[in-house]
Amino acid sequence: MHSFTRSLVILLAFILRTDFAMAIEEPSYDQLVLEAPYEIRHYRPMLIAQVFVDGDMDQASNKGFRLIADFIFGNNIPNADRESGLSISASSVFADGSPTSSDKKPVKIEMTAPVTVEPQAVGDNIEMAKRWRVTFVMPSKYTLSTIPKPKNNAIELIEVPEKYYAVVSFSGFNTQAKVQSKMNELLNWTKDKGLKSVGPAQLSRYNPPWTLPMFRRNEILQEIAKP
Numbered sequence: 152m153h154s155f156t157r158s159l160v161i162l163l164a165f166i167l168r169t170d171f172a173m174a175i176e177e178p179s180y181d182q183l184v185l186e187a188p189y190e191i192r193h194y195r196p197m198l199i200a201q202v203f204v205d206g207d208m209d210q211a212s213n214k215g216f217r218l219i220a221d222f223i224f225g226n227n228i229p230n231a232d233r234e235s236g237l238s239i240s241a242s243s244v245f246a247d248g249s250p251t252s253s254d255k256k257p258v259k260i261e262m263t264a265p266v267t268v269e270p271q272a273v274g275d276n277i278e279m280a281k282r283w284r285v286t287f288v289m290p291s292k293y294t295l296s297t298i299p300k301p302k303n304n305a306i307e308l309i310e311v312p313e314k315y316y317a318v319v320s321f322s323g324f325n326t327q328a329k330v331q332s333k334m335n336e337l338l339n340w341t342k343d344k345g346l347k348s349v350g351p352a353q354l355s356r357y358n359p360p361w362t363l364p365m366f367r368r369n370e371i372l373q374e375i376a377k378p
Contacts, residue, residue, distance in 0.1 A: 175261070175262050175263055175264050176261065176263045176264075176288075176290055176291065177263065177264050177265070177288075177357075178194055178195070178197050178263075178288045179194070179195045179197075179291070180192040180193055180194040180195065181193045183315075183378065184378075187320075188319050188320045188321060189317065189318065189319050189337070189340050190317070190318040190319075190320075191315065191316070191317055191318070191344075191346075191375070191378060192315070192316050192318055193313065193314075193315055194313060194314050194315070194316060195313055196310065196311060196312050196313050197288050197289070197291070197310075197311050198288070198289040198291075198293055198294065198295060198298065198308065198309070198310055198311070199286045199287065199288050199289060199308070199309050199311055200219050200222060200223070200286065200287045200289060200301070200306055200307070200308055200309075201219075201284055201285065201286045201287075201306070201307050201309055202215050202218045202219055202284075202285050202305050202306050202307070203271070203282060203283070203284055203285075203305075204218070204282070204283055204285060205281055205282050205283075206281070206283070207280070207281075207327065208268065208270075208277065208280065208283065208325075208327050208330065208354075209327075211268060211282075211283035211285065212266075212268050212283075212285065214285075215268065215283065215284075215285025216266055216285065218285075218303060218305060218306060219285065219286075219287045219306060221303065222260075222301040222302075222303060222306050223259070223260035223261075223262065223287065224259055224260075225257040225258070225259050226257065226301065226302050226303065227257050227258060227260070227299035227300060227301055227302060228257070228299055228300045228301075228302060229255040229256075229257070229258050229299045230296075230297075230298075230299060230300050257299065258299045260289065260290065260293075260298070260299065261290045263287060263288045263289065263290055264288075264357040264358075265288075265355035265356055265357045265370070266285070266286075266287060266355070266356050267285070267286045267287075267353050267354065267355045267356075267372075268283050268284070268285050268286075268353065268354050269283060269284045269285075269286070269351055269352075269353035269354075270282075270283055270351055271283060271284060271351070276331070277327060277330060277331050277334065278327060278331065284353075289308070295308060295310055314374055315374065315375050315376070315377050315378060316372045316373060316374055316375060317337055317340065317341045317344075317346055317348075317372070317373045317375050318337070318370050318371065318372050318373075319333055319336060319337040319340070319370065319371050320368065320369070320370050321333055321369050321370075321371075322364065322365055322366070322367050322368065322369065323364045323365070323367060323369070324364050324367070325354060325356065325369055330354050330371070333369075333371045334352045334371050334373075337352060337371050337373050338352070338373065341373060341375060346375045346376070346378065347375060347376040348373055348374070348375055349374040349375060349376060350374050352371050352372065352373040353371070353372050353373075354369065354370075354371060355369070355370045355371075355372055356368075356369055357369070357370075
């Protein structure tokens, strides 16, 4: 590939990456410590959609993404008037003849970032993981009482309280070996800082699949007790 063509491809990828990042919402947090590439963050409460799937990391990621994407792209049941905040049951009938929730069309929920995968019941070795939790953060305009309900019972909507996380950021592809290495690095950093880990670490990915490796934003997050 000629140098000009290669530069053009990189520029277009950067524009796509930037536009994608600007177009979607991310969870809100306060940065408490920065020792690049490590951070300590305080996340505010959030609403997530989660699903548990089986397979290795890549299989679970793809399966979980498809299931939750199906929900946010319209396989759902509206359960509230989002304009007024008035909850509506499927059996409601209004005196003026206005539609009930059963008459409402499915809602397309805005895409957010990141998509997160978390190994289940394997300690610190993700290569042993055969079951994973895949989560999307829901847009902040929704609450549990106003967000549409998934038709697929495998998908759960959960209110997550405020949490503290140690984080390490990196670029490139997410091979299982690389993710394991970054998890180990973060675990060593948290130990050096005297931080208490809570539960398993998780992988968060922020970019669409066409993003070039050098522009990909990945993070390992380890929940910790309040510093």
